[in-house]
Amino acid sequence: MPDVQIQYSKSASMYQLFFRKENDQKTTHYCPGCGHGTAQKLIASVIDELAIQDRTVFLSPVGCSVFSYYYFDTGNIQCSHGRAPAVATGIRRTLSDAIIIAYQGDGDLAGIGMTEIVHAANRGENITVFFINNAIYGMTGGQMAPTTPIGVKTLTTPEGRSKSRDGNPIGMCELLASLQAPAYIERCSLSTPKQVLRTRLAIKKALDYQVRKKGFSFVEILSPCPTNWRMSPLDARAWIAGELEGDIFPLKCFRDVPQEIQPDSLSVIRPDIVTLLTKDSILKTSYDGPPRAPKYIKIAGFGGQGVLSAGELVAFSALEEGFNVSWLPSYGPEMRGGSANASVICSDEPIGSPVVDCPNVLIAMNNPSLELFENSVTNNGIIVLNSSLVERKPRRTDVKTYAIPATDIAKKAGLVSAANVVMITALAAITGFLHVSTVKHSIGNVLRKKLYTDKNLEIVENTLSYLREKEMM
Amino acid sequence: MNHVEIHRDECKGCAVCVAACPHGCLVIGDTLNLMGYQYVEFVGNDRCTACGLCFTVCPEPGALVVYGMKKV
Amino acid sequence: MGIRLMKGNDAVVFGALMGGCTHFFGYPITPASEIAQQAAYWFPLAGRHFLQAESEVSVINMLYGASSAGARVMTASSGPGIALMGEGLSYMAGACLPAVVVDMQRSGPGLGNIWPEQSDYNMVVKGGGHGDYRTIVLAPYSAQEMFEMTMKSFEIADRYRMTVFILSDAYIGQMMEQVSIEGIPSESGKKDWAVYADAQSRSNLITSIYMNIEKQSEHNRKLQKTYEKASRELLEFEHVATEDAQVVFVAYGICARICLSAVRSLRRLGLKVGLFRPKTLWPLPEQEIKQFAAAKKTLVVVELSSGMLASDISLYANGATEVLHIGSFGGATPTVTSLVDRIIEHIGDRHA
Numbered sequence: 001m002p003d004v005q006i007q008y009s010k011s012a013s014m015y016q017l018f019f020r021k022e023n024d025q026k027t028t029h030y031c032p033g034c035g036h037g038t039a040q041k042l043i044a045s046v047i048d049e050l051a052i053q054d055r056t057v058f059l060s061p062v063g064c065s066v067f068s069y070y071y072f073d074t075g076n077i078q079c080s081h082g083r084a085p086a087v088a089t090g091i092r093r094t095l096s097d098a099i100i101i102a103y104q105g106d107g108d109l110a111g112i113g114m115t116e117i118v119h120a121a122n123r124g125e126n127i128t129v130f131f132i133n134n135a136i137y138g139m140t141g142g143q144m145a146p147t148t149p150i151g152v153k154t155l156t157t158p159e160g161r162s163k164s165r166d167g168n169p170i171g172m173c174e175l176l177a178s179l180q181a182p183a184y185i186e187r188c189s190l191s192t193p194k195q196v197l198r199t200r201l202a203i204k205k206a207l208d209y210q211v212r213k214k215g216f217s218f219v220e221i222l223s224p225c226p227t228n229w230r231m232s233p234l235d236a237r238a239w240i241a242g243e244l245e246g247d248i249f250p251l252k253c254f255r256d257v258p259q260e261i262q263p264d265s266l267s268v269i270r271p272d273i274v275t276l277l278t279k280d281s282i283l284k285t286s287y288d289g290p291p292r293a294p295k296y297i298k299i300a301g302f303g304g305q306g307v308l309s310a311g312e313l314v315a316f317s318a319l320e321e322g323f324n325v326s327w328l329p330s331y332g333p334e335m336r337g338g339s340a341n342a343s344v345i346c347s348d349e350p351i352g353s354p355v356v357d358c359p360n361v362l363i364a365m366n367n368p369s370l371e372l373f374e375n376s377v378t379n380n381g382i383i384v385l386n387s388s389l390v391e392r393k394p395r396r397t398d399v400k401t402y403a404i405p406a407t408d409i410a411k412k413a414g415l416v417s418a419a420n421v422v423m424i425t426a427l428a429a430i431t432g433f434l435h436v437s438t439v440k441h442s443i444g445n446v447l448r449k450k451l452y453t454d455k456n457l458e459i460v461e462n463t464l465s466y467l468r469e470k471e472m473m
Numbered sequence: 474m475n476h477v478e479i480h481r482d483e484c485k486g487c488a489v490c491v492a493a494c495p496h497g498c499l500v501i502g503d504t505l506n507l508m509g510y511q512y513v514e515f516v517g518n519d520r521c522t523a524c525g526l527c528f529t530v531c532p533e534p535g536a537l538v539v540y541g542m543k544k545v
Numbered sequence: 546m547g548i549r550l551m552k553g554n555d556a557v558v559f560g561a562l563m564g565g566c567t568h569f570f571g572y573p574i575t576p577a578s579e580i581a582q583q584a585a586y587w588f589p590l591a592g593r594h595f596l597q598a599e600s601e602v603s604v605i606n607m608l609y610g611a612s613s614a615g616a617r618v619m620t621a622s623s624g625p626g627i628a629l630m631g632e633g634l635s636y637m638a639g640a641c642l643p644a645v646v647v648d649m650q651r652s653g654p655g656l657g658n659i660w661p662e663q664s665d666y667n668m669v670v671k672g673g674g675h676g677d678y679r680t681i682v683l684a685p686y687s688a689q690e691m692f693e694m695t696m697k698s699f700e701i702a703d704r705y706r707m708t709v710f711i712l713s714d715a716y717i718g719q720m721m722e723q724v725s726i727e728g729i730p731s732e733s734g735k736k737d738w739a740v741y742a743d744a745q746s747r748s749n750l751i752t753s754i755y756m757n758i759e760k761q762s763e764h765n766r767k768l769q770k771t772y773e774k775a776s777r778e779l780l781e782f783e784h785v786a787t788e789d790a791q792v793v794f795v796a797y798g799i800c801a802r803i804c805l806s807a808v809r810s811l812r813r814l815g816l817k818v819g820l821f822r823p824k825t826l827w828p829l830p831e832q833e834i835k836q837f838a839a840a841k842k843t844l845v846v847v848e849l850s851s852g853m854l855a856s857d858i859s860l861y862a863n864g865a866t867e868v869l870h871i872g873s874f875g876g877a878t879p880t881v882t883s884l885v886d887r888i889i890e891h892i893g894d895r896h897a
Contacts, residue, residue, distance in 0.1 A: 054747055060752075069750050075741070075742050075746060076752070077740055077752070080609075083606035086610065087606050089603075090610025090618070091740075093594045093596060093607075093611055094611045095742045099742070115602070276587075278546065281726060283548065284548055285548070325721075326720055351722070352805035352809060353805070353807075354720050355803065355880070357880050
């Protein structure tokens, strides 16, 4: 018949032969009269029309449509139950021009996957979700779905869904429409040819929005499940029109506000990674002097006294002087209410345990610290205490004690929080295990508030004056 | 001439197309296909407008092919 | 190249960037939140992607999506979060998707507490999710190794199309040490199996369902073959003074650090004690354990659990030598002194 040509036939974006399928590679695995086939044909015809077949990634859910990849000649990813919107988010962040279709059933989307759909919608992901609502769990044989109407009998509601026991059916469009980000939300139906055509328009609009990067689009499709509804295909369609489309799931457009999606500029700027990561780093230091005794240092005080950064200052300075170092914040059973402590080890040899159980240097910033750690200090160890706050002298007589009014020195210079700098300066100057010049140099690298670098350096000098005055160095 | 080509072994006999056709061009026949379904038959010579509704509502991707007059 | 003083948690992020990771999806949990925070800062600076998900379940599925699309992906969490990822990890294993997951172990079961334990060993090393699958498990014991192991884990994940776990603990994450930022940065190549949303990759399918006994069996055989190959090729371990040792500590992570100090103390006392440190927990160095056992060296497994690693070591030792277990949990760690005393006591008993 030379005067006629094909007007309607299988879409190019569906495989001509369903080669991934075991048997009957020309037909779907869906039951006679199932809405999935119709919905998927509509989607395929729109993919053809928008010429997006190569760019499309189709996400198959768990449910009857788990095998959607049998049919769509597009990129295909099968997802775990309910998680397609999260999977889509991962793809969206990776492929900026992909057309991502999440195709989900009611159990998948409105039951187990409620979190994922709500948050993807709330982020306004530029993806399209087709929500096939047939008010039942199909693949598992006909159990109650989140969208099953009150009174409807299913395998798990043999007396009908009860409002008091099972709650009301969930309207996903209504729920998502409470969010600001979605661009397009519409509920359609496959009940009649007219509604099927309307559904195709909605599918087209949703995908067109995604193509034009207009944001999150969501089309709910009321779809017949003749098998599990125990109805003929035609009765099933009539039941949608009569029972579902009314008050429970009204057909309408809930949102049509195209959004301006900011193009993802991140992937454009790719600085040299080594340059980025080694900025402000130091060069490898080496030490070839005589062996140095390892220092096991415990620095303890109130939270807020800069205990942890004092430790960092020691560790950084020691690193600059070619030690191996470790720094461990109070973490673990030795931590007690309100107090903080840091364990720092500086050693010529690689460090084993970073935990300092028996320090040979204790820096006690307050009374409780001295109480807690005095007894753990090794014989001939050193205790440097903040005499502005520590009221008593150490009981130990087998250790060297240095009392420094650190808080007073810091306060006098107008930066009370720098008592930690006083203590570390004193430690360096008294023991000589670090050069004071290294500590000064390290201050700028370690202390968070760069604003106070000059003030801290002044405090270092004041500390040195104090130590000279008291003949402690 | 406008007509619907039926791929009998891809039809599951759901009759949704039969109900959709505005001109009564389709009927469910008596014979069974390879899958065991009574499949749809085209009886709409002269009446078919190649509107495509049957194809659009049909759940099977390849069961129906609609032919129409060449568009000028 | 340069040296930084940094926490293990921060070193992970640097390693990831050097290893070509382009996508970090995270969800806060102590003591792993710092990794997400650092990623949130550094990834955008490096022109890469960070996103905070709504749950760990979403995190692992975002990894699933981005990995399907060919990206190098990672996340970091702790026990309760990793448990939630179990389903996704199984799907990724089934679909042969590469990913890197960091587990900064904390105390359990349940909410437990935020202090270190090594009690996720069974969950991570044995699988955690459903089905017959494996993940590669690396066990760093320093900030430097947090950097290096994370860096190389992306290549490994891509090579075997598997999840690589960095199984660490709160100590190693919180501890600051010198880290040498070195090595050649790598990037993911084009993957012939990935879905890139283009004409060339259009026929690619990411799935883990095979509704046919033969096909599922064939798929599982293929997985097992990959695991067998990975277990042959990836084994890494470190011997410290084990050659003449009568007693060998077996430990990973923070416990290996504590044991290292104990070995030094015991050697100073003239006792022949060594340390064997598996750097890969899957694969676990079976032959080495068997050799220790054959040589009748006493194996002392030190771990922050009731004996999860110890039961694997016992299995390999197979009764040929004594396997002792020194464990602690709830956030407590054995001290160097306690280990030293215990070994002295043990050797004393032996010689008595």
